[in-house]
Amino acid sequence: MNDVSFATRTTRDADEHATSVSAWDQQYEQLSPGHFEGRTEELRVGPVQLFHESANRAVLQCGSARAGTHTLGLVQPAAEAGWFCGHAIEGERLLTVSSDHAFELIAGAGMCISGVSIDTAHLRRMAAQLHGDDDGMPSRLGPRAVDMPPPVRDGLKALIASALSMARQQPALMQQPAVQHSLAQTLTEAALDCIAPGLRSASVRPSAATRRRILHSAREYMRAHVDEPITVPELCAATGASRRALQYAFEETLRLSPVTYLRVMRLNRVRSELIAQAHATVGDIAARWGFWHPSRFASEYRQHFGELPSATRARRGRGRGASNACAAN
Numbered sequence: 470m471n472d473v474s475f476a477t478r479t480t481r482d483a484d485e486h487a488t489s490v491s492a493w494d495q496q497y498e499q500l501s502p503g504h505f506e507g508r509t510e511e512l513r514v515g516p517v518q519l520f521h522e523s524a525n526r527a528v529l530q531c532g533s534a535r536a537g538t539h540t541l542g543l544v545q546p547a548a549e550a551g552w553f554c555g556h557a558i559e560g561e562r563l564l565t566v567s568s569d570h571a572f573e574l575i576a577g578a579g580m581c582i583s584g585v586s587i588d589t590a591h592l593r594r595m596a597a598q599l600h601g602d603d604d605g606m607p608s609r610l611g612p613r614a615v616d617m618p619p620p621v622r623d624g625l626k627a628l629i630a631s632a633l634s635m636a637r638q639q640p641a642l643m644q645q646p647a648v649q650h651s652l653a654q655t656l657t658e659a660a661l662d663c664i665a666p667g668l669r670s671a672s673v674r675p676s677a678a679t680r681r682r683i684l685h686s687a688r689e690y691m692r693a694h695v696d697e698p699i700t701v702p703e704l705c706a707a708t709g710a711s712r713r714a715l716q717y718a719f720e721e722t723l724r725l726s727p728v729t730y731l732r733v734m735r736l737n738r739v740r741s742e743l744i745a746q747a748h749a750t751v752g753d754i755a756a757r758w759g760f761w762h763p764s765r766f767a768s769e770y771r772q773h774f775g776e777l778p779s780a781t782r783a784r785r786g787r788g789r790g791a792s793n794a795c796a797a798n
Contacts, residue, residue: 472513472514472515472649473512473513473514473515473643473644474511474512475510475513475636475637475643476491476510476511477508477509477510477637478508478509478510478511479506479507479508480505480506480507480508480509481504481505481506481507482499482505483497483498483499483505483507483524483526483528484497485507486505486507486509486522486524486528487530487532489509489511489522490509490518491513491518491535492536493532493533493534493535494532494533495530495531495532495533496530496531496532497528497529497530498528498529499526499528500526500528500529500575501526501527501549501578502526503526505524505525505526506525506526507522507524507525508523508524509521509522510522510633510636510637512632512633514643514649514652514656515591515649515650515653516587516588516590516591516653516657517585517586517587517588517591517652517653517656517657518535518538518585518587519583519584519585519586519629519632519633519656520582520583520584521581521584521629521630521633522581522582522584523579523580523581523582524576524579524580525578525579526578527549527575527576527577527578528575528576529573529574529575530572530573530574530575531571531572531573532571533568533570533571533572534566534567534568535586536568537588537589538567538568538586538587538588538589539565539567539568539586539587539589539592539660539664540564540566540567540568540584540585540586540587541563541564541565541584541585541625541660541663541664542563542564542565542566542582542583543561543562543563543564543582543583543584543622543625543626543629544561544563544564544580544581544582544614545561545580545581545582545583546558546559546560546562546580547576547577547578547579547580548577548578548579549577549578549579549580550577551574551575551577551580552573552574552575553573553574553612554566554572554574554612554613557614558580558614561622562615562616563614563615563616563617563663564582564612564613564615565611565612565664566611566612567589567611568589570611570612572612583626583629583630584629585625585629585656585659585660587656587657587660591657592657592660595654595657595658595661595702596661598703598705598712599658599661599701599702599711599712617663621662621663622663625659625660625662625663627762627765628656628659628761629656631761631762632652632656632761635756635761639752639753639756642757645757647697647698647757650698651758652759652761654700654702654703655759657702658700658701658702675710675714675717675718679714679718680717680718680721681718682708683708683714683715683718684718684719684722684723686707686708686709686710687707687708687719687727690707690708691734695738698735698757698758698759699731699734700731701715701727701728704727704731712727732769733773735758735759736758736769736770736774738758739755739758739760739770739778740770740774742754742757743781743782744781751778751779751782755778766778
């Protein structure tokens with residue numbers, strides 16, 4: 470992909486803060502008195518733009534998102550109430566808007582917003598791959614504030630935070646095309662989970678012959694791309710199946726969902742590299758296979774293999790030492 474950039478900006482007035490997220494057309498007005506301090510982090514990975522912004526004063530934001538995009542914003546409210554296009558912001562809310570709709574946001578002092586802005590064309594392609602249908606996608610993101618199930622909302626929020634943290638702390642890792650591709654695909658799929666729940670129930674259970682064909686095609690694709698971080702949308706494209714049909718084929722045959730099977734496959738690839746590669750760090754190897762949240766990765770690894778990644782790496786060192794000792798004798 471090789472289209473990645475990361476920037477952190479500290480601002481001292483509302484006008485400056487309005488330009489801190491690149492390619493957006495915005496105007497800010499400071500509403501509450503006092504010295505203004507704002508901060509923005511922005512990551513661009515191909516068709517996906519991530520940002521996290523905060524300010525210590527209440528502001529009125531007007532404008533439109535980056536052209537040709539759909540945006541989801543996760544709001545962490547402050548003590549003061551906020552409003553988005555006439556919708557009250559009470560508690561943690563999901564804000565949605567497309568670039569062809571102007572928006573108006575009143576953000577209370579201390580409010581934090583994490584957002585993911587995705588090229589509409591890319592979003593529609595992914596929707597078609599996952600669900601076999603992209604009808605209505607643009608209209609689904611008119612300006613509105615939505616209450617999301619906490620697991621879905623918190624999952625997207627954690628993914629955005631992990632991606633920004635990786636860009637901040639491991640910039641070299643972000644230059645790897647495999648990491649960029651996997652990150653963009655994972656974020657887009659997470660966004661679709663938030664905005665297109667109705668599409669996921671549109672498929673009919675496949676027949677036995679269809680299940681066998683889907684499963685065979687998916688596993689063949691996995692074997693052919695064993696060294697790449699495979700995504701569910703890519704499996705849908707490779708098998709010609711919707712996400713629901715793909716899920717039925719895996720669950721009714723392997724008793725695992727495609728997502729679980731992919732995670733198991735990636736965990737096994739991580740384990741192989743931990744044993745084979747002496748110089749790469751655990752974090753680098755994990756991120757290469759799509760695990761960006763260190764504590765969550767360690768928990769999943771221990772649950773699957775019965776030991777932490779560090780124990781696997783340590784045992785590798787002990788095994789090599791024993792082999793060398795035998796050779797010396």
